Amino acid sequence: MKICIVSRVDFREPIETAQSLGWMLVDAGHEVVYEDSIASELGYTGVSLSNVSFSADLIVVLGGDGSVLRAVRMLTRQIPIVGVNQGRVGFLTDLEREHAGEILAGLSLPLSVEPRMRITIEYDGEPIGSALNEAVIVTSRPAKMLQFETFINGRKSAEFRADGLIVGTPTGSTAYAMSAGGPIVDPLIEAFVLVPLAPFMLSSRPHLISSSSEIEVRLVSSKPAQLVLDGQMQYDLGEEASLVVRKSPEPALFLDVGRSFFEKVEQKLRLL
Ligand SMILES: NC(=O)c1ccc[n+]([C@@H]2O[C@H](COP(=O)([O-])OP(=O)(O)OC[C@H]3O[C@@H](n4cnc5c(N)ncnc54)[C@H](O)[C@@H]3O)[C@@H](O)[C@H]2O)c1
Numbered sequence: 533m534k535i536c537i538v539s540r541v542d543f544r545e546p547i548e549t550a551q552s553l554g555w556m557l558v559d560a561g562h563e564v565v566y567e568d569s570i571a572s573e574l575g576y577t578g579v580s581l582s583n584v585s586f587s588a589d590l591i592v593v594l595g596g597d598g599s600v601l602r603a604v605r606m607l608t609r610q611i612p613i614v615g616v617n618q619g620r621v622g623f624l625t626d627l628e629r630e631h632a633g634e635i636l637a638g639l640s641l642p643l644s645v646e647p648r649m650r651i652t653i654e655y656d657g658e659p660i661g662s663a664l665n666e667a668v669i670v671t672s673r674p675a676k677m678l679q680f681e682t683f684i685n686g687r688k689s690a691e692f693r694a695d696g697l698i699v700g701t702p703t704g705s706t707a708y709a710m711s712a713g714g715p716i717v718d719p720l721i722e723a724f725v726l727v728p729l730a731p732f733m734l735s736s737r738p739h740l741i742s743s744s745s746e747i748e749v750r751l752v753s754s755k756p757a758q759l760v761l762d763g764q765m766q767y768d769l770g771e772e773a774s775l776v777v778r779k780s781p782e783p784a785l786f787l788d789v790g791r792s793f794f795e796k797v798e799q800k801l802r803l804l
């Protein structure tokens with residue numbers, strides 16, 4: 533198989549892991565390429581994630597959740613991906629560093645994957661990006677509320693004031709949405725999680741909406757707001773902005789290594 537290794541490069545351990553893992557995978561008969569930023573740390577010629585998504589069979593990410601979110605975002609075409617935890621929480625990672633080499637070396641095609649719903653976002657009618665965890669519309673001025681209107685398949689569903697609104701996925705239900713009071717959603721379910729941030733009215737509650745729906749969020753107030761995708765891409769929103777969120781036709785493809793989602797919930801989130 534052709535495997536592309538991606539790594540965070542902000543400290544030595546993942547860089548050293550990337551080198552030793554690469555050697556182990558080559559010894560096991562795999563073709564190994566490195567993404568640009570880790571390649572330059574190791575003195576190799578790298579590949580871009582956008583291009584390699586058309587030729588690699590698997591992406592291996594050395595890092596935490598942010599590194600996995602970044603890698604999924606940078607893939608032009610979704611291909612199987614697996615994270616090796618080199619972060620603080622690593623909820624989206626499924627392999628620990630100590631065992632990653634032997635497990636990955638033994639892989640062969642076809643790979644077993646677990647599709648993870650992603651979302652696409654349009655701003656004022658133009659595609660602006662996609663997300664695996666969530667899209668957040670949030671006030672640019674702390675302690676100033678925004679006024680929202682939401683529409684499900686063109687029909688008005690709510691009008692409320694809040695600091696912000698999370699439109700999340702089941703994968704993102706254990707991230708910001710959970711901290712904001714949303715439900716933990718089995719990632720095998722395909723649905724949107726709508727969670728208001730500090731709503732003015734207690735009646736503004738989290739909602740679970742079918743993934744076949746089209747969700748429009750309109751900003752009624754003229755106060756400054758921002759759109760944040762997976763906590764990593766940030767955009768200023770103009771007055772009376774309209775954002776349309778849909779299920780992406782391309783889910784992320786998490787390599788199935790037998791890790792139970794609920795085991796991870798128990799292990800990683802209850803101990804935090
Ligand atoms: N109050 C909060 O809990 C809060 C606030 C902002 C952002 N976030 C989350 O952080 C994500 C970005 O992650 P990052 O690592 O680049 O930023 P980061 O470094 O700020 O990490 C945020 C924390 O969220 C965890 N996390 C991220 N995705 C997760 C998931 N799907 N399930 C469980 N935990 C998850 C990360 O492990 C990290 O501990 C955003 O998508 C958002 O969901 C959480």
Ligand SMILES: Nc1ncnc2c1ncn2[C@@H]1O[C@H](COP(=O)(O)OP(=O)(O)OP(=O)(O)O)[C@@H](O)[C@H]1O
Nearest residue numbers: 539540569595596597598599602619620621622623
């Ligand atoms: N190769 C890279 N080039 C630039 N930025 C990167 C690269 N790899 C990771 N990052 C960014 O660096 C940060 C690394 O954070 P990451 O989430 O991987 O680790 P962590 O925050 O320690 O762990 P966790 O998110 O699991 O708590 C992320 O924001 C990610 O987007």
